[in-house]
Amino acid sequence: MKGKKIIVAIDGYSSTGKSSFARQIAQNLSYIYVDTGAMYRAVTLYCIENNFIGNCGLNVDKIIGNLKKINIKFVFNDKNGKSETFLNGKNIESKIRNVEVSNHVSAVSAIPEVRTQMVELQQEMGKNKGIVMDGRDIGTVVFPDAEIKIFMTAKPEIRARRRYLELLQNGENVTLQEIEKNIRKRDYIDTHRNTSPLKKADDAIILDNSDISIDEQMQWFEKIFQSVIKKDENDS
Ligand code: DC
Numbered sequence: 001m002k003g004k005k006i007i008v009a010i011d012g013y014s015s016t017g018k019s020s021f022a023r024q025i026a027q028n029l030s031y032i033y034v035d036t037g038a039m040y041r042a043v044t045l046y047c048i049e050n051n052f053i054g055n056c057g058l059n060v061d062k063i064i065g066n067l068k069k070i071n072i073k074f075v076f077n078d079k080n081g082k083s084e085t086f087l088n089g090k091n092i093e094s095k096i097r098n099v100e101v102s103n104h105v106s107a108v109s110a111i112p113e114v115r116t117q118m119v120e121l122q123q124e125m126g127k128n129k130g131i132v133m134d135g136r137d138i139g140t141v142v143f144p145d146a147e148i149k150i151f152m153t154a155k156p157e158i159r160a161r162r163r164y165l166e167l168l169q170n171g172e173n174v175t176l177q178e179i180e181k182n183i184r185k186r187d188y189i190d191t192h193r194n195t196s197p198l199k200k201a202d203d204a205i206i207l208d209n210s211d212i213s214i215d216e217q218m219q220w221f222e223k224i225f226q227s228v229i230k231k232d233e234n235d236s
Pocket of ligand 1: 014015036037038040041105106109110134135136137138186190
C-alpha cells in the first residue's frame with residue numbers, strides 16, 4: 001500500500017475502534033498516526049491537575065486563559081511501537097484514558113477556544129500529508145479535502161463491552177453499566193455541541209463494525225485505498 005501520500009480522516013463515535021484501526025492503517029502505509037482524542041484528553045488532564053474542573057463544573061475562563069501554557073506532543077516509543085502523548089514534556093499516556101478524564105473530556109472539548117487551538121495544531125501536523133488522523137471533526141473541519149474519509153459506528157452496547165474489557169485489562173475498577181452510560185452521554189454531547197459537532201461528512205464512507213472482524217475491516221480499507229490511488233493516477 002505505498003505510492004502518493006494522502007490524508008486519511010477517520011471520524012466516528014466513541015469506542016468504535018477508531019484509534020486501533022487508524023494506527024494499523026498508518027503502520028501499513030508507513031504514515032504518521034495522530035490520535036486527536038488524546039489531545040483533548042491531554043487538555044482535560046491539564047484542567048483536572050490544575051483544579052479548573054471541580055464539583056461545580058468547569059472554570060471555562062481559567063481554561064481559556066491557560067490554553068497557551070498547554071504543549072502537546074506525540075513521541076514514538078520504539079519499545080512498544082506506539083506514539084505516546086506528552087503534556088508539557090511529561091508522558092501522560094497511562095493517565096488520559098482513566099474514567100475521570102473520560103467523564104470530563106466531552107465538556108472540555110466543547111469549548112470553542114480549545115477546539116481552535118487543537119485544530120491549528122492538527123492542521124500543522126498534516127500539512128505534508130502521509131497522515132492518518134482520527135477524531136470527531138477530521139473530515140468535516142480539520143481536513144475537509146482529505147482524500148479518504150471514513151465515519152465509524154457500532155452499536156452502543158458493543159462499544160461499551162469493548163471499552164469495558166480494555167479498562168479491565170488496564171486494571172481499572174469499573175462496571176459495564178457505568179461505561180455504557182458514559183458512552184451514551186458522550187455520544188449525546190459530541191453530537192449536540194455547538195462547535196464542530198460529531199457528524200458524518202457528506203463524502204465520508206460509513207463503516208459499521210458491530211459485526212465484522214479487524215481483518216475484514218482492513219481488507220475493506222485496502223480496497224478503498226487502492227481505488228483512490230488508481231483514480232488519482234488515471235486523473236493525472
Ligand atoms: O476518541 P476519544 O474517545 O479518545 O475522544 C475523547 C473525547 O474527545 C470525545 O468524547 C470527544 C472529543 N474529541 C473531539 O471533540 N474532537 C476530536 N477530534 C477528537 C475527540
